[in-house]
Amino acid sequence: MHIHKYADIAYFDEIGIGGTIPETEKYRELIKKLHPSQFLSGGIRATFYEVTYSYITIRGNARTAKKYILLHLEHEDYDIEIEMQLRDWVKNHNAKRPYRKISNVTILEIKPMAYAGLRFEI
Numbered sequence: 001m002h003i004h005k006y007a008d009i010a011y012f013d014e015i016g017i018g019g020t021i022p023e024t025e026k027y028r029e030l031i032k033k034l035h036p037s038q039f040l041s042g043g044i045r046a047t048f049y050e051v052t053y054s055y056i057t058i059r060g061n062a063r064t065a066k067k068y069i070l071l072h073l074e075h076e077d078y079d080i081e082i083e084m085q086l087r088d089w090v091k092n093h094n095a096k097r098p099y100r101k102i103s104n105v106t107i108l109e110i111k112p113m114a115y116a117g118l119r120f121e122i
Helices: 003-009 024-033 078-096
Strands: 013-016 019-022 043-057 062-071 102-119
Touching (some): 003 024, 062 078, 062 102, 078 102
Antiparallel strands (some): 043 062, 043 102
């Protein structure tokens, strides 16, 4: 993929004090002014995980299900990051669908499946 095409589809948040600032247009323009040979890396790499979890439905039935996640960095605390992402998903799910709330969500297994990559033409 050409780096300029990546700039068209990516969104950018500038790193700032106390958080991030949305700056998509600013960085899209910057990247489009650069020549691909100015990039040190030839792409982006992420680890693709399968997460098996159990939960209880609003009617009291036990279920198991799978979710998938891409993490941009592989590190020793990936399980904590996945747990936080799943907890956020459950909170959002329960808020949007109170008639289908789930509870007692427990991660049963986190399995790394593959490495996903996006190569740039440099």
